[in-house]
Amino acid sequence: NAGVTQTPKFRVLKTGQSMTLLCAQDMNHEYMYWYRQDPGMGLRLIHYSVGEGTTAKGEVPDGYNVSRLKKQNFLLGLESAAPSQTSVYFCASRGSSGRAREQFFGPGTRLTVL
Amino acid sequence: AQSVTQLGSHVSVSEGALVLLRCNYSSSVPPYLFWYVQYPNQGLQLLLKYTSAATLVKGINGFEAEFKKSETSFHLTKPSAHMSDAAEYFCAVSDSRSGSARQLTFGSGTQLTVLP
Numbered sequence: 001n002a003g004v005t006q007t008p009k010f011r012v013l014k015t016g017q018s019m020t021l022l023c024a025q026d027m028n029h030e031y032m033y034w035y036r037q038d039p040g041m042g043l044r045l046i047h048y049s050v051g052e053g054t055t056a057k058g059e060v061p062d063g064y065n066v067s068r069l070k071k072q073n074f075l076l077g078l079e080s081a082a083p084s085q086t087s088v089y090f091c092a093s094r095g096s097s098g099r100a101r102e103q104f105f106g107p108g109t110r111l112t113v114l
Numbered sequence: 115a116q117s118v119t120q121l122g123s124h125v126s127v128s129e130g131a132l133v134l135l136r137c138n139y140s141s142s143v144p145p146y147l148f149w150y151v152q153y154p155n156q157g158l159q160l161l162l163k164y165t166s167a168a169t170l171v172k173g174i175n176g177f178e179a180e181f182k183k184s185e186t187s188f189h190l191t192k193p194s195a196h197m198s199d200a201a202e203y204f205c206a207v208s209d210s211r212s213g214s215a216r217q218l219t220f221g222s223g224t225q226l227t228v229l230p
Contacts, residue, residue: 004157033217040123042204042220043158050215058217090157094216102148103218105157 001026004106006091012112013081021076021109023091030096032074033058033103034066036087043090049074081113116141116207120221128229133177133192135224137205140186147188148206148218149179158204164188166210175199200228 007022023032030051035043045058047066055066063085065077074093078085088110092103121136139145146165150158162173169181175198179190188205202225206218 031215035220040222042118042222043218044220045217048215048217056215059219092158101216102160102163105150105159107157108155 003027004091004093004104006089006106006109008109009107010110012114013078014114015082017081018077018079019081019111020078021089021091021111023074023076023093023106024072025074025091025093025104026072027093027095027104028071029093029104030071031094031103032068033092033094034064034074034076035090035092036060037090037108038087046076046089081111083113085111086113087111116145116209116219118205118207118219118221120203120205120224122224123222124225124227126227126229127195129197130194133190133195133199133226135190135203135205135226137179137188137190137221138186139188139205139207141207141209144210145207146210146216147179147181148208149173149177149188149190150204150206152202152204152223154201161190161203195226195228197228197230200226202226 033048034046049068052071091106094103095101117140119138148163149161164181172178205221208216
């Protein structure tokens with residue numbers, strides 16, 4: 001099993017450009033999450049999904065959109081990138097059975113917006 | 115609403131010394147609590163979790179944490195630090211209620227340095 005994978009690993013954008021980050025998991029997990037990590041701020045939740053076809057806003061959703069058309073994939077889109085979106089983005093997934101199932105994290109995507 | 119405070123953004127210990135990383139939480143409902151570790155340029159890996167069973171939780175790599183409701187704390191300890199423990203550590207809290215999406219709220223992280 002590959003676990004949680006993220007594509008791409010690195011990306012540089014110019015202000016105003018758009019891009020999509022892809023997260024894929026092969027563990028048949030119901031829940032998927034997108035976080036951003038900034039120095040001194042830990043990880044903050046952008047959007048999440050509790051199942052195929054559903055999405056919900058997290059703590060810092062502005063400037064981002066998401067889609068979950070397939071259970072195994074969770075896409076994060078930036079329609080018009082801004083320098084404030086320079087960050088490391090992590091995707092995570094979690095199973096739905098049992099208590100407090102841990103979230104499994106991908107390796108991250110480092111995004112720079114110039 | 116939930117929040118996590120990690121006291122000390124940087125902690126340095128000598129190899130073989132006790133590691134103590136502090137975490138205090140705020141939650142209006144009984145929480146689930148987690149400690150994750152992040153090595154340079156990698157994702158997060160679960161060290162241990164508290165799920166309302168035993169209050170003393172043992173994790174991987176010799177780490178353990180104790181849930182203290184009266185102090186709203188979940189401090190991470192390891193009796194003897196190893197060079198390979200150098201990493202950033204995150205404490206996180208989630209809602210324990212049935213039907214919750216169990217999204218995590220993270221602390222700001224503690225960078226652990228182990229000195230030879």
